[in-house]
Amino acid sequence: MKLPNIENAVVPAAKIVDYLLSDSHPDGKHKARFFQAYGFSLDDWQSLEHTLRQHISDHEVAKVEPSHVGTRYVVEGVIATPDGRSPLIRTVWFVRNEEETPQFVTAYPLRRRDDD
Numbered sequence: 001m002k003l004p005n006i007e008n009a010v011v012p013a014a015k016i017v018d019y020l021l022s023d024s025h026p027d028g029k030h031k032a033r034f035f036q037a038y039g040f041s042l043d044d045w046q047s048l049e050h051t052l053r054q055h056i057s058d059h060e061v062a063k064v065e066p067s068h069v070g071t072r073y074v075v076e077g078v079i080a081t082p083d084g085r086s087p088l089i090r091t092v093w094f095v096r097n098e099e100e101t102p103q104f105v106t107a108y109p110l111r112r113r114d115d116d
Contacts, residue, residue, distance in 0.1 A: 003056045003073050003093055003102050011052050011104040016045045020107060034109050039082030051079050052107060055091055062090075070096040076110060088112050 003009065019028040020035055021042050040048045059077030066072075073093045078086040092105040 001061050003061055003075060004095065005100050005102060006056055008100070009053065009056060009093065009102040009104065011049050013045065013049070015104055015106075016048050016052075017042060020048065021045055031106075031108055034087075038085055038087060044082075047082060051081070052091060052104060055079050055089065055107075056093070056102075068097075070094055070099070072105075073102065 019025050019031070021032050021040060022028045023032050025032070035048060040051075055077060056075050059075050061073050062076045063074040064071060065074070071094070073095070074090060075093070076088070076090045078088050080086060088110045089107050090110050091107045093102040094105050095102050
């Protein structure tokens, strides 16, 4: 299954600029190093936004986790990067109860099984 209401998915610029590509964010700085190593940058943060949207279009939902406030969706798969490599990542999206719009939560690298 694809992420519900995929065409309305929201990826706030601040999640990319101030988190995923931020060298100073306490949790995001490690993710920033990962994404920057593949050619993503603050100067062209929209490229990562586009890639995250393409990721949910290209891949099925791997896990659905309902809670009392909404539903968490996990999507896993490879992405195309500015440097031409294809790392495996996980993105997390959340849809609050009584809403239909998926909100981007986070993205981070996954290890391929053959990397173990």
